[in-house]
Each structure stands twice: as structure tokens, then as C-alpha cells.
Amino acid sequence: MQGPNKLDLAHLPTPVQKLEKLSTRLREINANSPEIHIKRDDFSGMEVSGNKIRKLEYSLLEAKNQGCDLLITCGGIQSNHCRATAAIGARMGLKVVLLLMGKACDAPVGNHFMDGFFGATVHMIPSDEAIASLEDLFPKYASLYEEKGYKPYLIPTGASNGIGAFGYKNCMKEIMDNGGKAYDAIVVTVGSAGTYAGLLLGKEAYGFEGDVYGINIAADHDYFFNRTKAVIEESNIYMAQPVSIPDQWIKIIDGYQGDGYALNRPEDFAFIKEIGAMEGLLVDPVYTGKALKGLVAECEKGTFDHCERVLFIHTGGLYGLLAKSGEMASYL
Ligand SMILES: Cc1ncc(COP(=O)(O)O)c(C=O)c1O
Known part of the structure; x- marks a missing residue:
């Protein structure tokens, strides 16, 4: 692969599952809604659970070197x-x-x-x-x-810098090696843009033909558009052949950050609880809960009507959910 080497610290590849009940419910609301599949990067390791370990596999080899x-x-x-x-x-x-x-x-x-x-x-x-x-x-x-x-x-x-982004370039390889062509779009949470930038590098490198969408959970579209470009530019330092990612590939879906970073409204907690009871799935209030809520709302609106299957990457956050258990208690 073009780019730096890495350590093997995460449990990879992570599994993918179909969210049967959510997909069915979305089709009841909008008949053209896609099937929703979820890549369980929250299974990347018990203590290191989530998306960060993929990035740290690269950063820590650099630290060691x-x-x-x-x-x-x-x-x-x-x-x-x-x-x-x-x-x-x-x-x-x-x-x-x-x-x-x-x-x-x-x-x-x-x-x-x-x-x-x-x-x-x-x-x-x-x-x-x-x-x-x-x-x-x-x-x-x-x-x-x-x-x-x-x-x-x-x-x-x-770890959202040039080297960290390779973690999700590599994740795109993993997706493509495991039937990635079946998905028409990939959707991921954007918090500091390293994950999203890495997936775009991976789209370029491994030929994923669908769109890669990021749903921001803080700030706004323009901030993350520019951050994504900056991270990609920094990643190019590590590549013998710098790559150019077209601006139109950067698809940040804005509007689901609610009151801002790590702040929640009652409807966020209600959504997380609903997904838990519907699918036996834990999403967190700061990142994946807001992004999945955004994906559901966009499916209802028809944004993904052109897709048969969408892959949502679960980037972790379970321990952050536990930290908000007091605030969430009344929703149980
Ligand atoms: C659980 C979780 N999901 C998603 C993200 C967003 O990833 P990134 O910072 O690479 O945009 C983060 C961190 O910001 C996170 O902790």
C-alpha cells in the first residue's frame, strides 16, 4: 500500500451486520430507503474500542521509529x-x-x-x-x-492528522476486501475529520464507487470541509505519489450536531434508547448516536433513495454513553 507502515494493535477485520429492524422501519416510512448495514469498529478491541486504535496503529509505529x-x-x-x-x-x-x-x-x-x-x-x-x-x-x-x-x-x-488518517484508508481496504462493492454509500461520524479523510483516501486508492458521507457532530459544514482537506494534504507528505481528492467527493451532512459538541437534547437520548431496544445496539450520545440519528433522518427525507445498501461505520463511544447514564436514566 502507498503510505506508511503500521503496528497490529486492533482486532481486525471488524464484523458487519445488517440492521434488520431499522431497515424495515425506514422502508415503512419511505419505500425507497436503503438497507442499513453497520461496520462494528466498536469491536476493534475491548479497552481500545472504537475508531482511534486504527489511527494509533500508524502514529505509534512512527513514535516507536x-x-x-x-x-x-x-x-x-x-x-x-x-x-x-x-x-x-x-x-x-x-x-x-x-x-x-x-x-x-x-x-x-x-x-x-x-x-x-x-x-x-x-x-x-x-x-x-x-x-x-x-x-x-x-x-x-x-x-x-x-x-x-x-x-x-x-x-x-x-489522532486526526496526516499519519492517523491512514488508519481509515486501511479500513476502506478492509471494506473492499470484504464485499465493499455491495454498498452504494458509506456514512461515518465526523468529530475531528481524521476518520473521514482516511476513508476518502481509501476511496481513491481502492476504488469504492459510492459516495462517502460524514455527519458532523460539532461545528459546521465549512469547518469540516476545510479540516478534511487539510488532513488529506498532510497525509500526502507520507506518500511517494501525492493524491488529489476532488472537492465534490467531500460530502459533509450538516445539521445533526444539536446544541454542539457533547451536548445533548432529550431527543438524542430518546433515539439512543429506541435503537438500543430495537436492535440491541449501543450507540453513544456524543458521536455515533447523533450521526446515526442523522442518517435515519436523511433516509426518511429521501437523501439515500438512490442507494440499495448503506454502510454506517460504528466508531465506538460506549464508555462515553456510560458517563451520561445519570442524564439518560429517565428515558429507560
Ligand atoms: C466514538 C467516536 N466516533 C467518532 C469520532 C469522530 O472521529 P474523527 O475524530 O476521526 O472525526 C470520535 C472522535 O472524535 C469518536 O470518539
């Missing part, structure tokens, strides 16, 4: 990416430092609980800190740990 012994990364307090990095760092014998946006709490839950469980050092960054993004703090924390004798490797939010 550079002789680094410390991983510094960042995210929200319930970051799935930070939890996966903490777990895999422990497995690989690397120290992990997490910069988490939020307030320290006595009884951490969900992903944040696991960060500590896996032995990561957590620095809480108050949300009123005068920074544009958590990555702005990387130089400060890198110097702090260099002074202690470590050689840090810096992983941006969500």
Missing part, C-alpha cells in the same frame, strides 16, 4: 481517543500524558475513569484557559517532560 517513550495527547474529559491512547500506551510500556479539557472530579466516570485505570498522567485544563486549542499547550508540556528525561511524541486531538 522516532525512539519516543512518552505519548502526549489531548481531548475532552470523555475523550475516547485519550482512553484508547492510555490503554495502548500501557500495553506498549509507554508513559501517557493526557491534557483533558474540564474540571477535576473526585469520582471519574466512563473514559475518564479508565484513563486513570490505565495509569495515564492527567492534566486537567480548565475550559476558561486562554487557548485556541489544547494542542497549543503541547510545547509547554513537551518541555516539562523533556526536562524529566522523556522523549515525547505528540498526538493531536483524535
Whole structure:
């Protein structure tokens, strides 16, 4: 494959299942609605569950090749990416430092609980800190740990950079090697755009003929359109033959972020609960729940009427769901 090599850290290939009842229900509402299939990247590994481990397979080989012994990364307090990095760092014998946006709490839950469980050092960054993004703090924390004798490797939010995106270029290969031609479209959640950018690189490399849609769960269309292009450009640094992804391939479906990142409305919880009871499937309130809700709404509207079969990639988030169990209790 054109591009960098990787470590084997995830349980791959992940399985695909048809969402029978959801597909039937959608056809009752709109007779032209497609079958919905789901690729279970939430099965990529118990502790590392979700999409991040595919990206980390690439980042961590780079860290290893550079002789680094410390991983510094960042995210929200319930970051799935930070939890996966903490777990895999422990497995690989690397120290992990997490910069988490939020307030320290006595009884951490969900992903944040696991960060500590896996032995990561957590620095809480108050949300009123005068920074544009958590990555702005990387130089400060890198110097702090260099002074202690470590050689840090810096992983941006969500591992959504040029190297991380190869994780989902490779996922597209996995899809194509396992009957990918049967799908007319692929739909995925967009949070920091590395997953989506990687799938587009994979579409170019492995000839997926359908469209690849991203449903953003924060910010807006233009922000993620530009982010996707930026990540692809960065990935090109790693390729002997840079590729060009046409702008019209970037199909961000905006409008399902609700009140914004990690904020939920009652209808989000009601949807997650409905899917749980209908399909025995867990989706999370921050990422996959909002995106799947978006896909369902778009099927009802007819956006996917041209498709026989759509593949939704379940990018994980279970532990974030557990962190919101209190808020969700009244929906059970
Ligand atoms: C569970 C889950 N799904 C989807 C995403 C979005 O992936 P990306 O950040 O690559 O856009 C994330 C992280 O942001 C995530 O944790």
C-alpha cells in the first residue's frame, strides 16, 4: 500500500451486520430507503474500542521509529481517543500524558475513569484557559517532560492528522476486501475529520464507487470541509505519489450536531434508547448516536433513495454513553 507502515494493535477485520429492524422501519416510512448495514469498529478491541486504535496503529509505529517513550495527547474529559491512547500506551510500556479539557472530579466516570485505570498522567485544563486549542499547550508540556528525561511524541486531538488518517484508508481496504462493492454509500461520524479523510483516501486508492458521507457532530459544514482537506494534504507528505481528492467527493451532512459538541437534547437520548431496544445496539450520545440519528433522518427525507445498501461505520463511544447514564436514566 502507498503510505506508511503500521503496528497490529486492533482486532481486525471488524464484523458487519445488517440492521434488520431499522431497515424495515425506514422502508415503512419511505419505500425507497436503503438497507442499513453497520461496520462494528466498536469491536476493534475491548479497552481500545472504537475508531482511534486504527489511527494509533500508524502514529505509534512512527513514535516507536522516532525512539519516543512518552505519548502526549489531548481531548475532552470523555475523550475516547485519550482512553484508547492510555490503554495502548500501557500495553506498549509507554508513559501517557493526557491534557483533558474540564474540571477535576473526585469520582471519574466512563473514559475518564479508565484513563486513570490505565495509569495515564492527567492534566486537567480548565475550559476558561486562554487557548485556541489544547494542542497549543503541547510545547509547554513537551518541555516539562523533556526536562524529566522523556522523549515525547505528540498526538493531536483524535489522532486526526496526516499519519492517523491512514488508519481509515486501511479500513476502506478492509471494506473492499470484504464485499465493499455491495454498498452504494458509506456514512461515518465526523468529530475531528481524521476518520473521514482516511476513508476518502481509501476511496481513491481502492476504488469504492459510492459516495462517502460524514455527519458532523460539532461545528459546521465549512469547518469540516476545510479540516478534511487539510488532513488529506498532510497525509500526502507520507506518500511517494501525492493524491488529489476532488472537492465534490467531500460530502459533509450538516445539521445533526444539536446544541454542539457533547451536548445533548432529550431527543438524542430518546433515539439512543429506541435503537438500543430495537436492535440491541449501543450507540453513544456524543458521536455515533447523533450521526446515526442523522442518517435515519436523511433516509426518511429521501437523501439515500438512490442507494440499495448503506454502510454506517460504528466508531465506538460506549464508555462515553456510560458517563451520561445519570442524564439518560429517565428515558429507560
Ligand atoms: C466514538 C467516536 N466516533 C467518532 C469520532 C469522530 O472521529 P474523527 O475524530 O476521526 O472525526 C470520535 C472522535 O472524535 C469518536 O470518539
